[in-house]
Amino acid sequence: MRASPMNFAPMSDQTARAPYPTTEDGFLGGRLRLRQPVSGHRAGHDAVLLAAATVARPGDRVVEFGAGVGTAGLAVAARIADLDLALVELDPGLADLARGNAAANGIRATAIALDVAAGAEAFAAAGLAPDSVDVVLMNPPFNDPSRHRGSPDEARQIAHVATQSTLQSWVHAARRVLKSGGELNLIWRADGLAEVLAALGRGFGGVALIPVHGNPNEPAIRVLVRAVKGSRAPLRIHAALILNEASGAPTAVARAVLAGEQTLPLVLT
Template structure:
């Protein structure tokens, strides 16, 4: 049951093209989800699976851009999954919402319609804060959404590798100082990596990394020019506004 209306906000994304209801407290969708969607390559008719979908922001934003994908939203929290289901309906976007722990075994995935070699595209925004350096929230749902264990990334990448078809693609977002963890997790079964660093401010280290990887890919790794979210004045750059409002995509999403 979705909580009382006072505990829910309705927020506009993609310049108003997508409206999402989400809980006022706990994990809330933001720029990371929209950047992930803008970095994901997909075509009509493809099976697209969003791991850790929350209220559906990334998957629904991708479906708004690429009509005709067959979208599955996978979320462990039943309340968030219910919101995702309602958001898909409210935005007239067909989506299958699955309550499932991404780290569970293959049989549970298959029982929920996600057997091995069944997906063309997986996108994911796993919990990525380092518990050794990040003070977890007392809100358990927020803690689960934000804080990684030592096995989180490997478990999620393993699940993506299992359900992707050969030649299928994974797109993920992670904290930039954890790029070594990303490369290690993708070293088994993935290749053809394209990597985009995201900087919050000019002259500052990157804060996020977006990675596109191909199951069984053999192309050389590409390190793309970084994305700067803000000018030196902290005003969002015009190209970033174009992306956040759904009028442009990131290079990782281009053929």
């Protein structure tokens, strides 16, 4: 789901440099300004919904996997002060943009160019040792390659299309870096919920989820999920989030969430 970002005047030269053309767009009602590539993967509603459903507290060590230009992690930091935020991104160019976006928004964050599927030694070398993180949030590539026609844009293809091991490897990396009782937050396509629950079956419990519907008359298109490392609490399913009325107009709740004025129930449990 792509956002409808607002355009702003250019950032400073220090934050504007990038290896490819970029735009500067506004999220959370314009309170968060982000520079992102003109083509390829661009941040949208999924990242903002993920941020709105992410639980964190001041002082927490928070890590976003597959951060892109930092949208979800920076949106969480815009809501919750004094986070120790790390933005992990495979593409060094996007990691540079994430670093610049954090600085431009006055948010303290570390951007790390790292493959989420890398081993424990690579994570530790990047400052992400086992059992050291309070919260992980992630929006992994989730389109099924057998049903999704890949984009000719390589960066967009990597960002959108999952391999058979994508979800398992990302959840494994989260389980490794999270402290006992740490929380994993993710967004995935709704028809792949069984894959999510299977991936969380080892080491996670206390699963809570919100189905996300494009409109009230259609099946869910996304699912927001929170899980707790080491928990044995039962599954909890919250009321669905409806993005648009049957008429096509955004719902009041969706408008408030995307503007950063309202969080989602997973934050409150």
